[in-house]
Amino acid sequence: MVEYRIDRHSGVATYVQIVQQTKQALRLGHLEPGDKLPTAREVVEATAINPNTVLKAYRELEREGLVEARRGLGTFVKRGLGTATADSPLPGELDTWVAKAREAGLDRDDVAALFTAVLEKHFLNQHSQGEPS
Template sequence: MVEYRIDRRSGVATYVQIVQQTKQALRLGVLEPGDKLPTAREVVEATAINPNTVLKAYRELEREGLVEARRGLGTFVRRSLGAAPADHTALRSKLTAWVDEARKEGLEREDIGALFASVLDEKCPEGER
């Protein structure tokens, strides 16, 4: 099951963070078709956000065709994103080694994220596939 982490200082709307984290879980195979998303109540209890924010995120995911709400049952994953998780094993291993090296160099989590984002933006500009 996915666990949402909300960064109130990020400047990114809370519902967008939920959408992004759900998509990431779909890409990584953490969530698969048929899986149930946490209920709005569960997300609220874990993150202390407004239930309407969770519902807004889930509606956006539904609009994109990634999940479907089943009245009285919950919200379920309709389709995954990206390649199968097994296809990423070698890349994940290299990325893990890179993060380990960055930590040895004294970089903190935020520094590592910023460095990765910088390279990602350089190599994969927004709007490019």
């Protein structure tokens, strides 16, 4: 189950925050195909946002083929994102690398800058998918 945290001052539209957090949960394997997303009622009761905002986010996720709405049952994950799930070695390798970087005296910003630079090199001209078109 995913729990949405809405940051009112982030400057990112509320429905986009829900889309991004769902994708993040899919990437990290916290949500897997077949899992049910919280109902609009559950989300708005916890966050006090407008129900239509949740529905708009779910429609966007559906449009991207990530989830599907089943009438009367709820919204379910259709496919995952990325391969960095729990049984993949990748998260562990990154963890080891970050621990090494820290030992070498790099602080959080140094690590982030290094990581971003490598990301840029490998994914040239590919922008983050955070903002749905």
